[in-house]
Amino acid sequence: MTVNTFAKACTDAPLLTQGLAEFVVSHPSQGWDADVDHAAHRTFINWLGCAIGASGHPTLAAALAAVADLEPSSQASVLGRMERVDIASAAFLNGISSHTFDFDDTHLKTIIHPAGPVASAILALAEKQRSSGRDLLDSLVLGVDVSCRIGNMIYPDHYDRGWHITGTTGMLGAAAGCARLLNLDVAHTVMALGIAASQPVGLREQFGTMTKPMHPGAAARAGLMSALLAAHGFTASPHAIEAPRGYAQTISTKVDWNEATDELGKRFEISFNTFKPFACGIVIHPSIDGCVRLRNAHGLQPDQIAKVDLKVHGLVLELTGKKTPRTGLEGKFSVYHSCAVGLMFGAAGESEYSDAMVKRPDVMALRDRIHAVVDNSIAESAADVLITCTDGRKLHVLVEHAIGSTENPMTDAQLDAKFNGLVEPVLGSTKAASLRDVCWNLSEQPNLVALFRAGCP
Amino acid sequence: MTVNTFAKACTDAPLLTQGLAEFVVSHPSQGWDADVDHAAHRTFINWLGCAIGASGHPTLAAALAAVADLEPSSQASVLGRMERVDIASAAFLNGISSHTFDFDDTHLKTIIHPAGPVASAILALAEKQRSSGRDLLDSLVLGVDVSCRIGNMIYPDHYDRGWHITGTTGMLGAAAGCARLLNLDVAHTVMALGIAASQPVGLREQFGTMTKPMHPGAAARAGLMSALLAAHGFTASPHAIEAPRGYAQTISTKVDWNEATDELGKRFEISFNTFKPFACGIVIHPSIDGCVRLRNAHGLQPDQIAKVDLKVHGLVLELTGKKTPRTGLEGKFSVYHSCAVGLMFGAAGESEYSDAMVKRPDVMALRDRIHAVVDNSIAESAADVLITCTDGRKLHVLVEHAIGSTENPMTDAQLDAKFNGLVEPVLGSTKAASLRDVCWNLSEQPNLVALFRAGCP
Numbered sequence: 001m002t003v004n005t006f007a008k009a010c011t012d013a014p015l016l017t018q019g020l021a022e023f024v025v026s027h028p029s030q031g032w033d034a035d036v037d038h039a040a041h042r043t044f045i046n047w048l049g050c051a052i053g054a055s056g057h058p059t060l061a062a063a064l065a066a067v068a069d070l071e072p073s074s075q076a077s078v079l080g081r082m083e084r085v086d087i088a089s090a091a092f093l094n095g096i097s098s099h100t101f102d103f104d105d106t107h108l109k110t111i112i113h114p115a116g117p118v119a120s121a122i123l124a125l126a127e128k129q130r131s132s133g134r135d136l137l138d139s140l141v142l143g144v145d146v147s148c149r150i151g152n153m154i155y156p157d158h159y160d161r162g163w164h165i166t167g168t169t170g171m172l173g174a175a176a177g178c179a180r181l182l183n184l185d186v187a188h189t190v191m192a193l194g195i196a197a198s199q200p201v202g203l204r205e206q207f208g209t210m211t212k213p214m215h216p217g218a219a220a221r222a223g224l225m226s227a228l229l230a231a232h233g234f235t236a237s238p239h240a241i242e243a244p245r246g247y248a249q250t251i252s253t254k255v256d257w258n259e260a261t262d263e264l265g266k267r268f269e270i271s272f273n274t275f276k277p278f279a280c281g282i283v284i285h286p287s288i289d290g291c292v293r294l295r296n297a298h299g300l301q302p303d304q305i306a307k308v309d310l311k312v313h314g315l316v317l318e319l320t321g322k323k324t325p326r327t328g329l330e331g332k333f334s335v336y337h338s339c340a341v342g343l344m345f346g347a348a349g350e351s352e353y354s355d356a357m358v359k360r361p362d363v364m365a366l367r368d369r370i371h372a373v374v375d376n377s378i379a380e381s382a383a384d385v386l387i388t389c390t391d392g393r394k395l396h397v398l399v400e401h402a403i404g405s406t407e408n409p410m411t412d413a414q415l416d417a418k419f420n421g422l423v424e425p426v427l428g429s430t431k432a433a434s435l436r437d438v439c440w441n442l443s444e445q446p447n448l449v450a451l452f453r454a455g456c457p
Numbered sequence: 458m459t460v461n462t463f464a465k466a467c468t469d470a471p472l473l474t475q476g477l478a479e480f481v482v483s484h485p486s487q488g489w490d491a492d493v494d495h496a497a498h499r500t501f502i503n504w505l506g507c508a509i510g511a512s513g514h515p516t517l518a519a520a521l522a523a524v525a526d527l528e529p530s531s532q533a534s535v536l537g538r539m540e541r542v543d544i545a546s547a548a549f550l551n552g553i554s555s556h557t558f559d560f561d562d563t564h565l566k567t568i569i570h571p572a573g574p575v576a577s578a579i580l581a582l583a584e585k586q587r588s589s590g591r592d593l594l595d596s597l598v599l600g601v602d603v604s605c606r607i608g609n610m611i612y613p614d615h616y617d618r619g620w621h622i623t624g625t626t627g628m629l630g631a632a633a634g635c636a637r638l639l640n641l642d643v644a645h646t647v648m649a650l651g652i653a654a655s656q657p658v659g660l661r662e663q664f665g666t667m668t669k670p671m672h673p674g675a676a677a678r679a680g681l682m683s684a685l686l687a688a689h690g691f692t693a694s695p696h697a698i699e700a701p702r703g704y705a706q707t708i709s710t711k712v713d714w715n716e717a718t719d720e721l722g723k724r725f726e727i728s729f730n731t732f733k734p735f736a737c738g739i740v741i742h743p744s745i746d747g748c749v750r751l752r753n754a755h756g757l758q759p760d761q762i763a764k765v766d767l768k769v770h771g772l773v774l775e776l777t778g779k780k781t782p783r784t785g786l787e788g789k790f791s792v793y794h795s796c797a798v799g800l801m802f803g804a805a806g807e808s809e810y811s812d813a814m815v816k817r818p819d820v821m822a823l824r825d826r827i828h829a830v831v832d833n834s835i836a837e838s839a840a841d842v843l844i845t846c847t848d849g850r851k852l853h854v855l856v857e858h859a860i861g862s863t864e865n866p867m868t869d870a871q872l873d874a875k876f877n878g879l880v881e882p883v884l885g886s887t888k889a890a891s892l893r894d895v896c897w898n899l900s901e902q903p904n905l906v907a908l909f910r911a912g913c914p
Binding site for chain 1: 515516519520522523526527528529530532543544545546618619620621624651652654655656657658659660661662663665666667668671672675679682685686688689690691692693694696697700701702703704706707
């Protein structure tokens with residue numbers, strides 16, 4: 001990347017479409033530190049677990065039925081399922097399932113969920129063209145870098161305006177990743193990014209409906225198709241991202257070009273990707289984390305717990321103060337249920353938020369021994385947990401940064417446990433274990449045959 | 458439609474998604490005046506001619522190659538071609554070809570090209586489910602009404618911001634038309650509109666590239682898929698269009714709700730659709746029209762013309778002042794070439810803008826006898842044409858409103874001639890004639906077999 005690449009175009013905008021294309025095309029394979037590559041492996045395994053975990057959800061069933069109306073070819077896998085579809089539909093469907101549980105990755109600076117659009121698009125393409133695991137990882141790192149940098153550039157105004165930033169930046173990351181995987185040259189990659197720039201997907205108004213997870217799916221599809229169109233000579237503006245009537249200035253009032261260009265090729269946004277340990281709103285993660293920590297440190301059994309006293313930030317009770325949830329979904333809005341399952345199972349994944357789980361007598365009994373009060377000295381990222389045991393012991397922890405935050409990321413072992421919780425109910429423990437092994441060794445896989453063998457029933 | 462349907466939702470927004478869905482579902486077949494139905498026939502024949510005319514263009518070839526990468530099923534026709542593809546891809550491809558020549562319809566109040574997204578989506582769906590011509594026309598009128606009303610609501614701020622309004626409203630019209638054709642009930646049609654609302658396509662920066670005509674194609678595809686998803690139970694916000702973080706308020710600073718709701722079911726926007734007689738920028742249409750009028754009135758042959766003096770608006774020479782165009786595309790930016798072919802052939806369609814045509818000695822010779830000056834008394838919609846004949850006669854016309862404007866619409870015979878000029882080079886005159894007959898009698902077609910038999914080679 002030379003300085004000239006970002007010479008001024010119109011007004012103060014750099015030649016961003018061209019510059020990002022040069023970066024995506026020419027950056028060396030694995031041209032980053034080991035911790036970036038490790039973050040890429042973690043991003044991939046977390047995304048894969050989420051996609052497989054939700055593969056039986058009604059959201060995916062409805063989307064699959066619509067795709068089936070097109071009688072698609074059998075080019076690519078729908079993760080966690082027997083059906084095969086064309087690669088664009090696979091990108092669409094896997095993107096949907098990966099975001100259905102709202103349990104996927106978060107780039108905290110922009111609240112983009114970057115893997116959904118990018119990984120869904122490149123994996124479908126990689127399956128068809130028998131790419132190596134290394135090539136897949138390279139395109140994941142570069143694709144995520146493009147969408148998150150674009151996100152940095154327009155966040156928060158763009159998001160505040162009403163756009164669901166995951167799907168309105170993701171088509172650019174997906175196009176970048178697919179262009180890399182297709183070995184497009186710079187000129188064609190410029191076109192791929194340009195074609196994608198016309199297709200942002202997603203409104204925040206859709207939160208709470210199936211259309212929310214459709215956003216990363218449709219962005220994945222749009223990015224993949226943009227790369228295929230470019231490969232066949234389809235044209236777009238070479239300044240589609242930065243021109244006065246291009247993507248950035250049309251879709252956002254704030255555009256900070258430096259956010260897209262600074263330290264390009266040196267700082268990789270995938271390094272800042274975070275993973276949710278618990279399948280609920282982030283506001284109650286510190287409380288759950290405190291319960292799990294005390295449980296594990298003291299080998300606590302539910303019947304040893306006389307009562308639990310939580311001191312929490314005001315938002316916790318405002319958003320998740322439901323004392324007697326009646327469905328699994330309501331359980332996600334109950335700090336009491338969430339802490340109860342944390343104490344009982346050491347986990348609060350999708351299975352701990354089933355309808356059956358919130359009605360289990362032992363869970364309900366433990367839940368009713370949990371009390372929470374708002375304490376103004378407790379930060380939003382913190383929680384104070386005090387457990388009184390039946391033998392009189394008092395166990396205490398103040399969680400300052402919950403597991404899953406930037407300051408306190410999930411360990412690989414914890415990611416494995418999350419993956420197991422999502423994948424084992426769908427594929428069984430043997431396939432889950434084999435898939436986990438493939439993922440952690442993705443960089444060494446000559447092709448993805450083993451991944452797809454393990455990733456579908 | 459009751460008044461209550463548009464009861465206030467949030468702030469001052471009416472329940473627009475619900476209201477439009479009720480309208481689309483419940484409005485009677487052919488529930489409008491005969492002139493509205495006539496406008497629908499004209500809209501369809503003009504759209505079909507444009508799509509077939511551009512079916513051999515490199516833009517469509519590149520798009521088709523990308524679609525072929527998906528190995529699509531053979532559900533639906535690509536107009537003017539032998540290939541068959543799935544219905545979503547047919548919507549995409551026919552939408553692209555219909556806008557490739559920039560020769561399609563214009564809803565002047567919003568400069569939306571409404572048929573591209575709507576007709577492309579409904580025709581593909583109609584082919585698969587063997588709909589009648591009547592059902593197709595009903596869904597065309599209603600779909601166009603939805604996208605143009607949404608356009609009225611947000612134009613011009615939305616367009617000024619940089620969006621290509623054809624593709625950013627068209628997915629709603631396409632979803633509405635497809636929902637009608639699928640016989641969805643109100644609840645499912647609300648969802649179809651909601652899903653579509655998340656998928657606006659198109660930036661003005663793409664003008665001059667293949668991505669411009671991709672916008673109506675991608676909007677057609679998005680609208681069709683939204684209706685299919687809704688049919689299978691996929692959900693979206695029931696207030697996706699009007700909510701504070703919904704479509705309208707996210708995508709436009711100006712939102713005039715009344716434009717969407719006033720006289721709904723009484724005034725139909727398709728009535729205001731206009732058609733271009735000449736395959737070039739509208740600014741030189743008055744000059745060409747004047748030349749054609751004098752040619753036809755006096756039976757002029759080129760060798761009878763000594764010289765032509767044009768008085769034109771300043772924009773004409775600023776935008777189309779090219780004296781010696783070297784390619785067909787450059788010919789579109791030459792008032793001289795345009796008037797020469799108008800005088801010689803009585804037409805300025807795509808065939809009059811071929812590379813060969815601008816190099817024809819007789820065309821060049823006539824072109825060089827045409828002179829143009831800016832006259833500040835001439836309006837943008839007007840032109841003053843004075844022809845001096847070799848026998849000394851002076852022939853004059855002042856064109857106030859060119860053919861194709863709202864004040865002076867093309868006649869059906871002129872639309873037929875335009876259609877022939879576009880379709881005959883692709884399908885031959887026999888098929889063109891038979892297709893024309895089908896189109897003018899579309900309302901009586903029990904199915905569309907005859908249309909597709911004539912519409913492909």
